[in-house]
Amino acid sequence: MFGNRKLAGLTIxxxxxxxxxxxxxxxxxxxxxxxxxxxVEKTVIExxxxxxxxxxxxxxxxxxxxxxxxxxxxxxxxxxxxxTLDPADYRETTTETVLRNMFDGxxxxxxxxxxxxxxxxxxxxxxxxTWEFVLKKGVTFxxxxxxxxxxxxxxxxxxxxDNGIDYPEPHTSxxxxxxxxxxxxxxxxxYTVRLHxxxxxxxxxxxxxxxQIVPKDYFEEVGNEGFVKAPVGCGPFKFxxxxxxxxxxxxxxxxxxxxxxxxxxxGPPPLDRxxxxxxPEASTRVAALRTGEVNIIQKVPAHMIPLLATDPNVRLxxxxxxxxxxxEMNVNKPPFDDLRVRLAMNYAVDADTILETVLGxxxxxxxxxxxPYNNFADPTLxxxxxxxxxxxxxxxxxxxxxxxxxxFLDKEGEKFAFVVDVRPANKDRAEAxxxxxxxxxxDASVRVWGDYSVLKPLMLDGERxxxxxxxxxxxxxxxxxxxxxxxxxxxxxxxxxxNFSGYSNPRVDELIEAGEVEPDVxxxxxxxxxxxxxxYEAVPAVFLFLPDIVEACTVNTQKWTVAADGRLNMHDVWLxx
Amino acid sequence: xxxxxxxxxxxxxxFKLRFQLWGRNGLNFxxxxxxxxxxxLGAVLVALFVLVALFAPQxxxxxxxxxxxxxxxxxxxxxxxxxxxxxxxxxxxxxxxxSRIIYGARISLLVGILSVSISALIGTALGALSGYYRGxxxxxxxxxxxxxxxxxxxxxxxxxxxxxxPGFTNLLLALTLKGWVVFFRLARGAxxxxxxxxxxxxxxxxxxxxPVIIVSEILPNIFHSILVLGTLRMGxxxxxEASLSFxxxxxxxxxxxxxxxxxxxRDYLVTSWWIATLPGMAILILVLSINLFGEGLRDxxxxxxxxx
Numbered sequence: 001m002f003g004n005r006k007l008a009g010l011t012i013x014x015x016x017x018x019x020x021x022x023x024x025x026x027x028x029x030x031x032x033x034x035x036x037x038x039x040v041e042k043t044v045i046e047x048x049x050x051x052x053x054x055x056x057x058x059x060x061x062x063x064x065x066x067x068x069x070x071x072x073x074x075x076x077x078x079x080x081x082x083x084t085l086d087p088a089d090y091r092e093t094t095t096e097t098v099l100r101n102m103f104d105g106x107x108x109x110x111x112x113x114x115x116x117x118x119x120x121x122x123x124x125x126x127x128x129x130t131w132e133f134v135l136k137k138g139v140t141f142x143x144x145x146x147x148x149x150x151x152x153x154x155x156x157x158x159x160x161x162d163n164g165i166d167y168p169e170p171h172t173s174x175x176x177x178x179x180x181x182x183x184x185x186x187x188x189x190x191y192t193v194r195l196h197x198x199x200x201x202x203x204x205x206x207x208x209x210x211x212q213i214v215p216k217d218y219f220e221e222v223g224n225e226g227f228v229k230a231p232v233g234c235g236p237f238k239f240x241x242x243x244x245x246x247x248x249x250x251x252x253x254x255x256x257x258x259x260x261x262x263x264x265x266x267g268p269p270p271l272d273r274x275x276x277x278x279x280p281e282a283s284t285r286v287a288a289l290r291t292g293e294v295n296i297i298q299k300v301p302a303h304m305i306p307l308l309a310t311d312p313n314v315r316l317x318x319x320x321x322x323x324x325x326x327x328e329m330n331v332n333k334p335p336f337d338d339l340r341v342r343l344a345m346n347y348a349v350d351a352d353t354i355l356e357t358v359l360g361x362x363x364x365x366x367x368x369x370x371x372p373y374n375n376f377a378d379p380t381l382x383x384x385x386x387x388x389x390x391x392x393x394x395x396x397x398x399x400x401x402x403x404x405x406x407x408f409l410d411k412e413g414e415k416f417a418f419v420v421d422v423r424p425a426n427k428d429r430a431e432a433x434x435x436x437x438x439x440x441x442x443d444a445s446v447r448v449w450g451d452y453s454v455l456k457p458l459m460l461d462g463e464r465x466x467x468x469x470x471x472x473x474x475x476x477x478x479x480x481x482x483x484x485x486x487x488x489x490x491x492x493x494x495x496x497x498x499n500f501s502g503y504s505n506p507r508v509d510e511l512i513e514a515g516e517v518e519p520d521v522x523x524x525x526x527x528x529x530x531x532x533x534x535x536y537e538a539v540p541a542v543f544l545f546l547p548d549i550v551e552a553c554t555v556n557t558q559k560w561t562v563a564a565d566g567r568l569n570m571h572d573v574w575l576x577x
Numbered sequence: 578x579x580x581x582x583x584x585x586x587x588x589x590x591x592f593k594l595r596f597q598l599w600g601r602n603g604l605n606f607x608x609x610x611x612x613x614x615x616x617x618l619g620a621v622l623v624a625l626f627v628l629v630a631l632f633a634p635q636x637x638x639x640x641x642x643x644x645x646x647x648x649x650x651x652x653x654x655x656x657x658x659x660x661x662x663x664x665x666x667x668x669x670x671x672x673x674x675x676s677r678i679i680y681g682a683r684i685s686l687l688v689g690i691l692s693v694s695i696s697a698l699i700g701t702a703l704g705a706l707s708g709y710y711r712g713x714x715x716x717x718x719x720x721x722x723x724x725x726x727x728x729x730x731x732x733x734x735x736x737x738x739x740x741x742x743p744g745f746t747n748l749l750l751a752l753t754l755k756g757w758v759v760f761f762r763l764a765r766g767a768x769x770x771x772x773x774x775x776x777x778x779x780x781x782x783x784x785x786x787x788p789v790i791i792v793s794e795i796l797p798n799i800f801h802s803i804l805v806l807g808t809l810r811m812g813x814x815x816x817x818e819a820s821l822s823f824x825x826x827x828x829x830x831x832x833x834x835x836x837x838x839x840x841x842x843r844d845y846l847v848t849s850w851w852i853a854t855l856p857g858m859a860i861l862i863l864v865l866s867i868n869l870f871g872e873g874l875r876d877x878x879x880x881x882x883x884x885x
Contacts, residue, residue, distance in 0.1 A: 282844045283844050358646065435831065439643060446830045
């Protein structure tokens with residue numbers, strides 16, 4: 001009978017699980033000792049991020065191997081699916097992480113955030129709104145085609161023109177917003193292009209890091225669909241095979257020009273092959289790393305750090321990320337249309353405790369909307385700090401008290417209840433926030449949305465109440481971040497594309513717009529300081545924390561470190577025997 | 578008024594008879610149950626789960642939805658580092674696992690009982706209509722039932738939940754929308770067989786109307802089959818609910834449901850095995866006991882059903 005078979009299967013499965021688990025050693029005091037080691041390791045790594053030279057020294061002393069070893073296959077365990085193989089048709093980090101091993105841009109960024117020339121030999125600001133790039137000569141794409149100004153123009157035209165992308169159906173590139181002031185690209189000669197901007201764009205170089213060049217002739221020959229199936233770039237690795245939800249296999253491009261001159265060693269990569277494997281489940285990734293099935297894994301969950309730290313075959317690497325996290329609140333809908341209620345939420349949530357427990361203490365609490373590592377973060381802002389009494393006081397002032405004695409706050413007969421939306425990856429922290437609000441008598445529950453593409457438009461249309469999420473500022477600049485989150489939503493522009501709280505303030509809009517085109521650094525600081533101050537006081541979000549990126553690799557993985565923008569650059573990485 | 582009461586009594590009379598018979602045979606039933614240790618064990622465990630679910634607020638040591646983050650990931654009391662304050666340990670939010678499992682029993686049993694009852698009610702009613710009157714109505718309902726049967730149960734439920742959105746009512750809806758079909762098929766087949774028997778003929782000759790014949794003559798005779806099928810289906814319904822909650826489509830956090838607790842603990846399996854394993858064991862034991870009991874019930878009540 002069907003029921004019986006299922007039952008038997010379940011029984012066997014659970015018994016086996018129980019047996020396996022019975023064999024697992026219980027956490028011992030040794031682990032606690034090791035946790036201290038983790039902290040030591042973390043400090044070392046933080047130095048790595050600040051000063052690259054130190055990092056190299058550490059690696060060299062750790063393993064007495066002289067030079068990069070050629071050959072080998074390196075496998076990376078990614079935490080999420082890849083969206084596409086078209087470098088103009090995505091807007092999230094995992095895809096960029098993979099694609100930038102196949103495609104190079106005019107400029108690139110080091111793991112600590114400095115911008116370096118990559119395909120460009122020189123970059124000059126001709127006037128306030130014109131950048132001139134001279135391309136390196138002798139750069140070839142994977143199909144042998146030489147890189148010229150034509151390719152650069154073609155690449156940018158696809159990104160900035162309306163419906164510039166044909167596959168799967170005509171639409172405008174989601175990367176247009178990363179370089180919105182770009183108006184046109186002019187070919188001066190075969191190796192010189194000029195980018196004409198509509199207004200001064202002080203962060204142009206930081207933003208150009210995110211645009212990768214595609215070969216015009218090949219693209220036109222195979223079409224958009226053909227290109228997505230067999231992409232060709234001029235990066236250190238070329239595409240071999242793979243599918244977006246399983247794995248992408250790449251092999252060394254022997255004619256690689258070498259990448260950025262300032263990032264030695266320059267030349268073709270040491271590795272034969274790189275495989276990006278998608279392993280969404282954290283425990284699977286960790287297990288794969290420990291068995292040596294993969295060499296590098298993304299997103300090590302906090303509770304597994306002690307486990308990996310005791311493993312002699314594994315090296316943990318961490319550093320600050322670029323993704324500040326908040327709980328955004330819909331400011332146009334009750335209960336969060338009341339400033340006092342939003343302020344109370346900031347006092348009610350104990351971000352420190354959540355950080356220390358759910359995130360294992362890896363990260364820092366943030367005072368406002370920007371990451372403290374952002375070049376324009378206002379250092380004078382202080383976190384509101386946990387103060388339950390103050391929170392209750394402010395809620396009472398706003399009319400929320402427990403008048404019927406059921407343990408929940410109410411106002412005019414209505415219970416203080418709302419749903420916190422969250423993506424699966426952030427579920428634990430959302431539940432922790434909801435749990436703390438429950439303590440104060442607010443009936444907060446959590447809804448996990450598997451499909452972000454369903455949730456996002458609902459939030460942008462102001463149909464949801466609260467969202468625990470994050471937003472990256474990999475350019476370390478408010479551009480790309482501030483206007484997405486806190487500028488009033490303007491249809492058809494990049495403004496407000498992630499404004500889930502529905503926050504709108506004409507002065508903030510004005511400051512953001514001015515900041516985007518202001519060339520003077522001092523003045524930009526003033527503009528953004530004021531904007532941050534206003535957002536800080538209007539509290540459209542509960543400002544939570546900036547989590548660290550925690551990644552891990554096998555000990556034989558050399559010359560690899562964690563990058564603040566989450567990128568996994570495999571160009572220089574090599575495997576010692 | 579009196580006529581109505583009499584009519585009602587007339588309808589209920591055969592049920593009464595049967596229950597009296599059961600009552601008289603109650604001792605017999607218990608003796609038979611005693612003769613089947615596995616069924617008895619099932620019955621005792623199910624009763625225990627029901628009691629636990631009923632008295633959840635009285636017996637659970639902590640609030641199942643509120644945790645203390647500072648007390649997260651404490652192992653069960655028999656493991657090193659365990660604390661008697663949390664007998665089965667805590668999860669990542671610092672919530673007491675025992676309390677969550679106790680409250681989770683409510684969800685599982687409630688979903689199991691409600692979805693089976695509603696399915697049985699709809700399925701039997703439609704099956705009776707179909708099987709007794711036959712004709713176009715029968716063809717229509719039967720083809721629709723066949724159509725639903727073509728979908729695998731869980732895939733259908735996942736699709737429905739994705740469409741309806743998570744929540745308790747939607748969960749019941751998704752489970753019953755397909756759940757009624759098995760009851761329909763059983764009731765229809767049974768009634769088709771019964772409608773040609775002598776006692777139905779006799780009732781017709783006496784002048785009983787068709788609805789009265791269905792409700793008061795035939796149904797009492799097939800009731801036990803439906804009861805047995807219902808008990809056996811309950812296990813599958815509970816597993817379906819757990820699967821949906823595991824996928825994040827069922828009960829939403831922080832309400833404790835065993836399926837979502839297993840899902841929560843999945844990522845912690847290597848370091849904190851208890852979070853996923855213990856609710857998994859609860860599902861296993863409950864479903865196992867229900868099925869043991871159901872099969873014993875079948876053996877006692879209706880040996881014919883043995884070949885399904």
